[in-house]
Amino acid sequence: MTSPSAADPPRTPFSTWSGFAAMCLGMFMAILDIQVVATSLPNIQSALLIAPDRMSWIQTAYLIAEVIAIPLTGWLTRVLGMRGLFVIAVSVFTVASIGCATSGDFAVLVAWRTVQGFAGGTLIPAVFAAVFLLFPARGQALATTVAGVIAVLAPTLGPIVGGWITETYSWHWLFLINVVPGLIAALLGAGMLPAERIDIDHVRTLDGPSLLMMALALAALEIALKEAPSRGWTSPWVLGLLLLCAATGVSFVRRTVRRQRPVVDLRALADRDFAIGCWLSFVLGMGLYGSVYLMPVFLGFVRNHGPLAIGEIMLVTGVMQLLTAPLAVALERRVDARWLTAAGFVLFGLGLGLSAFQTWESDFDDMFWPQVIRGGAIMFCLLPPTRLALGHLPPARVPDASGLFNLMRNLGGAIGLALIDTAIYGRAAGHAQHLLSRLSAGDVGAASFIGVPAEALAGRAPGPIDAASEALLRPLIERAGFVAAVNDAWAMLAIITAAGLLVLPFAKRRPPGT
Known part of the structure; x- marks a missing residue:
């Protein structure tokens, strides 16, 4: 029997993969929590007698705390070590989940959501930093893919999980589902992640x-x-x-x-490849969070589907992510990251653009292929840019850089959602008025888009529609205007995603898999 060559790369111990799996579980819980709570805000509102104009703060409190915590992950890692930070963060997240579930009024719930968001915010960049701190170069592609699949699968599964809990149990279980996984993640992380010295003295540098x-x-x-x-x-x-x-x-x-x-080392942005990776992360955040937001909005308001049915339709994206993940790992080791990134963003933009032609009748069949294309492209939009941004940095700089990299994705998502809402609620009325004008002129295409049978226009001379007919048609016209505005939002995301390609020629060429 021959002995292993000294040149062979060391195998990653099982304990390292187990500890990393615990970190991924914690990240999955933190991301999933946002989505499952969003599906049941009306239930929480009625249970706690929350005023409608204050309800959104249940989510906003979490998101504000999260975006503050993300860039602090590097400093917290230097103080507590990677294992210490993860165990503390996932434990606090679990306790805060219990606090949310037992909240009896609005103020207490928002306070616990803030704590939960801060703890959850550190879990995401900690995982992506762990990829480059725990694994040798050969194992980083697989680890990044595992982390990436979980990071983008959680928003996809969120609606179906939240819908099922809402229809089966009470709203309290939206938070209590975190308890058992949180305990498992904390114990597994404490036992399997490598021990590091806690540098309390570093607190003085804050x-x-x-x-x-x-x-x-x-x-x-x-x-x-x-x-x-x-x-x-x-x-x-x-x-x-x-x-x-x-x-x-x-x-x-x-x-x-x-x-x-x-507190946050911004000098990493002077590195050209890291800055390019952050821009790609920002653009991906807009498209990723935007698409996960637009589909439930359309299916809920236009098709009148419930949370569970919406989640079942959106599973297509998650399934495609899982199916293409092994291909992404294999190609990442053999193909220039710039070409993989370009292919990923082109396909992702195409999938977004194909959704910009929906009608009020669009449902699962019409959404299937756009979801297939987007789901198949996501890993190529995440894996190569992550390596481009973080893979060449010294280990000491990775925690801070990972925080900035993940912050850009969250900021991209926040800005994208604001632009989407602006497009939908700012343009829907204008689209409705334009469709009414086209209908008055006898436009058969407008009638079809609105949902009016073409026969209804037969023999009618072009001219203003009488008040009684307009009152009957108004709900259909407003629905069609809303659909047109949603299509504008899809088109906007597709154009922004294409803009992500503009920076790729400036990225350095690096040998695949290094």
């Missing part, structure tokens, strides 16, 4: 003013993006929040780049 400025900038941006579609982008409240974000953000950057030990 720059309090920088932390405050970063938190204010991100919170102001998140609230502004939430309020802009309803209040208007030029409303005093939104403009004030955006000015606060800009002022505190600029101050944070100026202070951070001058410090030897900053």
Whole structure:
């Protein structure tokens, strides 16, 4: 029997994969939690007697805390170590989930959601940092794919899980489902992840003013993006929040780049490939979170499907992600990351664009192939850019860089959702009026898009529709205007995704699999 060659790469121990699996489980819970809660906000509102205009804060509190925690992951990793940070974060997330489930009023629920969001926010970048800290180069492609599949599968499964819980149990179980997986993840992570020295002395390096400025900038941006579609982008409240974000953000950057030990190391952005990877992550966030948002909006408001039926339709995307993941791993080891990224974004943009031609009758069959294309492309939009951004950095810089990289995806998603809501609720009325004008002119195509039989126009002379007929047609016209606005949002996401390709020629060529 021959002995292994010294040149053979070391095998990754089973304990490392087990610890990494625990981290992925924690990340899955954190991402899934956002989606399952979103499906049951009306149930929570009625149970706790929450005013309708305050209901969205159940989600907003989580998201604000999450975007503040993500860039802090690097600093927390230096203080607690990777194992310490993960075990503490997943334990706090689990306790906060119990707190949410036992909340008796709105204020208590929002407080626990804030704690839950902060803990969950550290879990996502910690996983992607672990890929490059725990595994040798040969195993990083598989680890990145596992993390990527879980990161994008959670939003896809969210509607069906939330819908099933809502229809089968009470809203409390939206949070209680985190308890057992949380305990398993904490115990497995504590036992399997490599031990590291906790550097409490590093706490003294925390720059309090920088932390405050970063938190204010991100919170102001998140609230502004939430309020802009309803209040208007030029409303005093939104403009004030955006000015606060800009002022505190600029101050944070100026202070951070001058410090030897900053809260968030922004110097990684000086690396060209890392900056390109962050832009790709930002663009992917817009398309990924946007598509996961648009499908339930259309299926719920236009097709009148319930949460469970919506989740079943959206499973197509998740299945395709799982089927193409092995192909993405194999190709990533053999093909230039730039070409894989280009192929992924082209296909993802195509899948988004194909959804821009929906009618009020569109359902599973019409959404099948766009979902297949998008689901098959997602891993090629995630795996190569992640390696492009993080794979060449020294280990000491990976935690901070992973935080920035994942923050860009979340910010892309937040901005994308704000633009989508602006497009839908800002253009739906205009589309409805335009369709009414076309219908008055006897346009058969407009009649079909609205849902009016072409025979109804037969023999009718072009001219204004009488008030009684318009009142009968108004619900159909408004529905068609809403569909047209949703199609505009799909087209917008497709164009933005295509814009992601513009930076690829500037990325450095690196041998595949390195």
